[in-house]
Amino acid sequence: MWSNFHPVKVKITLWYISRGWCLSRADMWHSRAQNLTEKSGALKNMKEHIRVFYFAKDCKEPYVEIITVKESKRRLSFCSSVESEAEENEYEERDEDFPVLSDQSQLLNEYQLQKLAAHMPARTQGYPWNLVYSTSIHGSSLKTLYRNMAGLDSPVLLVIKDMHKQVFGAFSSDPFRVSKYCYGTGETFLFSFNPDFQQYRWSGENSYFVSGNWESLQIGGGGGGFALWLDADLYHGASFSCPTFHNAPLSTHEDFIVQDVEVWTVQN
Structure with a gap:
């Protein structure tokens, strides 16, 4: 049957x-x-x-x-x-979704690149990343960093690796330049891989996003220190908690020595 x-x-x-x-x-x-x-x-x-x-x-x-x-x-x-x-x-x-890079990054691995790309503003998605400054290529000079970004009109990604092998930095809505006043928008954010990915967005408390002069570059402020500070030789740095981002210090040490710096621009 x-x-x-x-x-x-x-x-x-x-x-x-x-x-x-x-x-x-x-x-x-x-x-x-x-x-x-x-x-x-x-x-x-x-x-x-x-x-x-x-x-x-x-x-x-x-x-x-x-x-x-x-x-x-x-x-x-x-x-x-x-x-x-x-x-x-x-x-x-x-x-x-993985970003297309003009050069190979010496500071970011694939996991870190993908994390950053996923958390960047929508207007940057799908566009290539171009390396505009690297200490391994251009030497350690804030003046050179400013000069390489002259004429740019696109957001930039600052990546730092310190002597303790910590990787951190900031996404700026505007390219870095010498300015008497703070500049930037609420798209600006901080990040660190210490050891896991952490992102610190604008708190809305103040608008001290980025400021720069020939002696230093500063990101975030309004409290006892900057969220991220670099000297003219891109050798000494510091990172403190600040009201702009309500961030934790980005490095394991508030005062750190820079090993390498990269700046990427994301433009169409």
Whole structure:
């Protein structure tokens, strides 16, 4: 009798079942399915090579489908391949978000680059990062840093690595320049990998985003110190908590020695 077996669908009305219900109550409905199939005469005893599946979809009333074990294995194999394809597509989407760099960064690894790119303003997404200043290429000079950004009209990313191997810095809505007054917007933020990624956005308490002169570059302020301060030789630095960002010190030491600096511009 079983050689002529055909799949049988048994309708079950479950008005209270929410979207996405599937297989979560298999044990409960197994006995009900047997009762229903026995009453309908479609099946007297559950054989070893038969399985019962329970389905609920958005546009369909939940139902039980009785199929052979062979068919169930085929379906499970198909579902696994679909899930693998979905995971691959998700990975590809993450790859697409990875920034395109004009040069290889000496300070940021792939994880750090991806974290920063994901937390930068929407207007920067999808545009290449261009290296405009690097101590390993241009030497340690704040004047050179300013000069390399002259004429730019795009946000910049400052990355610092200190002698304790800590990586931190700031995203500035405006390129760095010498100015008598503070400049920048609320897009400006601080970050650190100490050791995990931390981001400090504008608190709204004041607008002391960035200021610069020939002796130093300052980011954040209004309290007892700057959130980030660099001297003219880009050798000595400091980082304190400040009202502008309500940040913790970015380095493990409030006063630190700079090992390397990179500045990236993100422009279309």
